[in-house]
Amino acid sequence: MTPATHSAELETLELELLLEGARRQYGFDLRSYARPLLLRRLRRHLREERLDTFSTLQGRVLHSPEAMEGLLRALACPPDSLFADPAFFQAFRTRVVPMLRTYPSIRVWHAGCGSGEDTYALAILLMEEGLWGRCRLYASDASDGLLADARTGVLSLPGEQDVRNYQEAGGRRALADYYTRDGNWAVMHPALRDNIFFTQHNLATDGSFNEFQVILCRDTLLAFSRSLASRVHERLHESLARFGFLCLGRKETVARTPHAAAYEELEGTGRVYRRMA
Template identity: 50%
Template sequence: MFTNNWEFGDPAFEDVSGSELETIEIELLLSGIHRMYGYDFRNYALPSLRRRIWHHVHAENVSTISALQDKVLHDRECFERFIYSISIPVTEMFRDPELFLAFRRKVVPLLRTYPYIRIWHAGCSTGEEVYSMAILLHEEGLYEKARIYATDMNNRSLQQAKEGVYEISKMKQYTKNYLEAGGTGSFSEYYTAKYNSVIFQPYLRKNIIFAEHNLATDTSFNEFNVILCRNVMIYFNDELRDHVHGLFHESLSRFGVLVLGAKESIHFTRYSDCYEPLDRVEKIYRKVK
């Protein structure tokens, strides 16, 4: 017969605090999602993940994380909503204009020496930064020999990125960003306004390939001259961050360029000695070994 030394009311039984129970529920939820759907969030930073999970608990009108797990594992549509809420897209055209200005000045001269350019936007969200890059390359006379691979694990975000349709109310800010990023034309020439939305010109999409890719579980799929992954790894723990840096190192050509977000760095990873900075402030690095 199975026996244990715990009894209800025993202090040892009551040591399982609410925070510990919450952690157990989160671990079970993430393990179930990984086994059922193949999406691996187990190495995402816990504080940010916890907030997003509780947001989705309330959105699904359930009271516990365990109840959310039951719903996610038995309802594919609920799972799709969960994926979208966990990977909430936060982006804009020419986000951090100083980065794009530095890219024009320090990376574009290198790209001019290549007969063909492959660029990977990893974690492209709804595509605003992808179209920003297409515009930049167009203005620098490089777009015709470039191919941009835009990937994300969130299929709903990818669909919006493919359509290239955005709210017209955002164009004022996007125009300001474009000019501060060194734009050489009129930003309004790149889109057509219709009702409360704008759609970006078809020629900006012709050299872009949109595809699903999960940085936590998927492997390298090509060799690239430039990889941009901005403000994505801030949600990862050290183990997953190191894994993704390994993926990028494997995917970059010799002297390829890696662009990270403002709060991210190549330092304190096992690949730090493999790069030299092109711009320390804007987190632009060149692979040297």
């Protein structure tokens, strides 16, 4: 056995022990996450924490809930700004919003909301379209720490590129109208925060908790293995009302999932599907 082979096998063993420890100690089952992506994010986390091995990280995680929270944050991949994908929000505004106008009330679920950037961007869009008063927006994540950040409504202060993204997304006002500046931070206005309900929910293990007209689950499934992604798609399908809208990331699809035939993709929206059955 070459030294490189031995090192790779040892890392694999350490990884398995780390994941098993997280499951037994905290109930977070990360074993079905896609391995290449999982390894990249964990190795980056080691560098950021200045740790040498997964075994060292495991020791921290087992003895410190804060270290476990840091691990969950490392595995999340939330956008780092408002309207980070302007094409999606523009497509949502032009193709989905007109149909939402026909609903007397609208329940939206943002599954895997991270620290809330896309959640607040969607809230701004719905407010501009006159739908916010009849919306209840539920935002969930497995990480209590990310949810705590999101609840504060404090985001990085938008820069020039963020303003351009907002305009490309069809923004109708000045982006600064929606927050108050506090140094290098933006505090989102209470009118946005009051209709958002942040709740802890683990897509890998928890079941459906309501029926929604819109579900956002964007760039979250990329971290999951095919078998886990299929189970999550089952959960999303159970949670989506008939003729409701499922919004995925551009590299995600309902193809090869248990309910692919139940959806119709809206042309030109970049992975927005309508449940037809």
